[in-house]
Amino acid sequence: ILNVEQSPQSLHVQEGDSTNFTCSFPSSNFYALHWYRWETAKSPEALFVMTLNGDEKKKGRISATLNTKEGYSYLYIKGSQPEDSATYLCASGGVTGNQFYFGTGTSLTVIP
Amino acid sequence: KAGVTQTPRYLIKTRGQQVTLSCSPISGHRSVSWYQQTPGQGLQFLFEYFSETQRNKGNFPGRFSGRQFSNSRSEMNVSTLELGDSALYLCASSAMAGRSSYEQYFGPGTRLTVT
Numbered sequence: 472i473l474n475v476e477q478s479p480q481s482l483h484v485q486e487g488d489s490t491n492f493t494c495s496f497p498s499s500n501f502y503a504l505h506w507y508r509w510e511t512a513k514s515p516e517a518l519f520v521m522t523l524n525g526d527e528k529k530k531g532r533i534s535a536t537l538n539t540k541e542g543y544s545y546l547y548i549k550g551s552q553p554e555d556s557a558t559y560l561c562a563s564g565g566v567t568g569n570q571f572y573f574g575t576g577t578s579l580t581v582i583p
Numbered sequence: 584k585a586g587v588t589q590t591p592r593y594l595i596k597t598r599g600q601q602v603t604l605s606c607s608p609i610s611g612h613r614s615v616s617w618y619q620q621t622p623g624q625g626l627q628f629l630f631e632y633f634s635e636t637q638r639n640k641g642n643f644p645g646r647f648s649g650r651q652f653s654n655s656r657s658e659m660n661v662s663t664l665e666l667g668d669s670a671l672y673l674c675a676s677s678a679m680a681g682r683s684s685y686e687q688y689f690g691p692g693t694r695l696t697v698t
Contacts, residue, residue: 475625503684514587514689515673522684560626564684570639571616571687573625 475563477574484551485582491547492577494561498542505571506535506546507560515560518546551581585610587676587690595696601662604693608655608676614638615657616677616687617649621670629672632657661695669697 475496484490496504503522507515519528524539532549548555558578562571588607596602608615616639617629628641632651649659655676661668671694675687 505687507689514691517686517688520684520686562626570628570631570641571626572628573618575623575625 475561475572475574477559477561477577479577480575481578481580483580483582486551486553488551488581489547489549490551490579491545492559492579494544494546494574496542496544496561496563496572498539500565501539501542501563503564504537504539504544505562505564506544507562508557509560509576510557518559548579551579553581553583555579556581587674587688589672589674589690589693591693592691593694593696595698596664597698598664598666600664601660602664602695604659604672604674604695606657606659606674606676606690608657608674609688612676612678612688613655614677614679614685615651615655616675617657617659618673618675619643619670620673620692621667626673629659664697666697669695671695 478493505520506518508518509515519535521537526537528535534547537544558576560576562573564571590605614633616631618626620626630649631639635651646662651657671692673689673692675689677685677687679685
């Protein structure tokens, strides 16, 4: 069982602030790192899939980086908006199929 | 195209009963995975099916089982329900299996309450 950890557990920021969260995972048997956004009463929505050390992905104001050697990924949100309020999950997957180990998530609240 | 659908959305069962949950993946997707989320826990992997075969299984007791049909729809069954089985059960579909680099698409989940 892989131990995927996310920090902080929760975060409250003012609208317009930039913020970042951390996902740490065991670097052995690593193959892919997924980030999801999960809004209340909705399905988790895929944000990024990253596989290579040094990967950087961007979607609008949200970006992510990956360091597979030290086993961490950062998710950045620039200029947070109230609609960014959600729980952000990361999941680490190994080589053998779609078996993922999820962190417990970072709950982000953006205050207008 | 239509997303992942799960039925029912909510379910209340009594201890000792059994329950079957259903998941219809995105059209063309052949991999279906199931997850359990309980309060304070991250999503826990239950199992993954691809082309009607179970490819991976998480660390859950044998009371949890599943299957996949030729149209890729999947069902999950929990027998002899316990109070601790109360959880949100999510399924996710993916176009392919074999590597964990394919994007997964989640359904809305089934909220199971065991009394």
